[in-house]
Amino acid sequence: MASDARERMVRSAxxxxxxxxxxxxxxxxxxxxxxxxxxxxxxxxxxxKLELAEAAVRYTGDFLAAGVRAATRDDDPVAAVRAFVGWWRRVLVKSDFQAGCPIVAVTVESQLAEAAADAFRRWQDALAAGLVAAGATPVRAARLATLVVAAVEGATLLCRAGRCLDPLDDVIAELEDLIGIACDAS
Amino acid sequence: MASDARERMVRSAxxxxxxxxxxxxxxxxxxxxxxxxxxxxxxxxxxxKLELAEAAVRYTGDFLAAGVRAATRDDDPVAAVRAFVGWWRRVLVKSDFQAGCPIVAVTVESQLAEAAADAFRRWQDALAAGLVAAGATPVRAARLATLVVAAVEGATLLCRAGRCLDPLDDVIAELEDLIGIACDAS
DNA sequence: GTCTATACGAAGATAGAC
DNA sequence: GTCTATCTTCGTATAGAC
Incomplete structure (x- = not known):
């Protein structure tokens, strides 16, 4: 199949x-x-190469946004966040802390800001929707979703540098507390 | 002077x-x-090139850790955090969102995990010391400092991708609330 | 659609003179 | 310590056959 080869290349990239x-x-x-x-x-x-990279960014964005949506539970505001964090945790452990986020790499090294911003935004939107469903106000949910994406991407970097999961564990602990408070407050 | 040229190269890198x-x-x-x-x-x-990159990472780590320490105020737990965030904000604005953190770039592209981890750790230590001085418990301060570094690094990436300061603003708003609570609690 | 061969440029690293 | 020249490797992209 023709598009099969293309798909494989995107995933490999x-x-x-x-x-x-x-x-x-x-x-x-x-x-x-x-x-x-x-x-x-x-x-x-x-x-x-830039077109390949753009496709890889889009693929990663779609993939994780779908994962977040699938893990969303109306009665558990942190379920989706845990799924999101869990994905990065597996990437780190499986690679022995050699791997991180492909979108971060592309953002830092090439000029594909638009595609990267789209992917980040899809993650934030999926996370924010779950927080709203769990009781947070829309404005607060959007702000928290941004914090989650930023903190998890940053923590993944720290984990990779320090070759341990502690930063991700620390970050998720603080985030879960914060989200619990925000969803109960309304 | 001999070491002057070296210093200039490190800063330029x-x-x-x-x-x-x-x-x-x-x-x-x-x-x-x-x-x-x-x-x-x-x-x-x-x-x-790797030795140059390692020196550049060390330089950036030292520079920002010193900035955090200089901005630390015992009676204002978020002063140091604001200084830290302010530095990244200026980098983004001055470069029209073309620039980010050099240590992130080196972490993603080369295998200098050790030097990067050192720099991140110095930032966390400097921030945590300020939080302890402002009233947070040492354990909580360390966890919050990790969150601050991770969230700010991540937010800088999001700002760069989206070409706007909103992610950094959202993140700092949530972090300041959280820090206020943590320092009052004890 | 897929292949091979190659043009072309870029960049890290080295050698050896001054 | 600093210079120039060069070696060598590598990787994108293209050309043209099948």
Whole structure:
């Protein structure tokens, strides 16, 4: 199938960006990892590496936003947040703290701010919707969702640098308290 | 002076990493920006680019930790946090949202986890000391300091992607509330 | 659509003179 | 300590056949 090779390349790119970053990941790496045919890169991605990176950012954004929505429970305001954090925790542990967020890598290394902002926004929206359903006001929910995304992305960086999960544990503990208070208050 | 050229190169590297990242910054860029002599790179940095990056990370870590300590006020628990956030805010605005944290760039792109972890830890220690002085318990202060560093680093990324200061504003609002409660509680 | 071969440029690192 | 010149590696992108 034609679009199958493209899909595999996008997923491999997202995977490889996590460990090696954008500049550190060559097309040949993506080919080798995905098993996609060599000659079809510029057929599927006429815009070159940037177009591949943009697709990888979009893929990661969609994937995690869907995960957050699926984990949302009206009676448990922190369930979705735990799912979100759990995903990053697994990325860190599975990679022995070598991997992080592919979107962060792309944001830092290339000029794909728009795609990155879209992905971050989808995560915030999904998290905020869950907080509203659990009782928070819309304004407060949006602010808390921003804090969750920022703190978890930052904590993932700290975990990667320090090669331990403590920062993520510390952050989630504080966030859960804060969210409990915000959802009870209204 | 001999060490003057070295110092200039380190500062320029830290500056350039913020916008272009580690791989995106060539030695020639550092030379051009710092005005340092071409032929002395490998004299000052025998370990090559990685040694330069490590020095840049250390420099940034020291610089900001000192800034946090200088802004610490025993009677105002959020003064140091505001100084910390204010620094990133200026970086974002001055660069028109093109620049971020050089240590994040190095963490994502190279394998200098140790130096990055040191820098993050110094920031956390400086912030935690201020929170303890303002009345928080040591354990809680450490946890909050981790949250502050993670959330601010993450928010800086979100600001850069979205090209606006809203994420940083949202994050600092929540953090100030949380810190006020933690310091009053004891 | 997929292949191979290659052009082209960039950048890190080294050698050796001054 | 600082210079210039160069080596070498690598990776994007293109050209053109199948």
């Amino acid at each position: 997202a995977y490889l960006f996590r460990e090696r970053g954008f500049s550190g990941t060559a097309f040949s790496d993506v080919i080798a990892h995905s098993g996609a045919p060599r000659g079809s890169i510029y057929h599927h991605f006429p815009g070159g | 830290a500056y350039l990493f913020r916008e272009r990242g580690f791989s995106g910054t060539a030695f020639s860029d550092v030379i051009a920006h710092s005005g340092a002599p071409r032929g002395s790179i490998y004299h000052h940095f025998p370990g090559g």
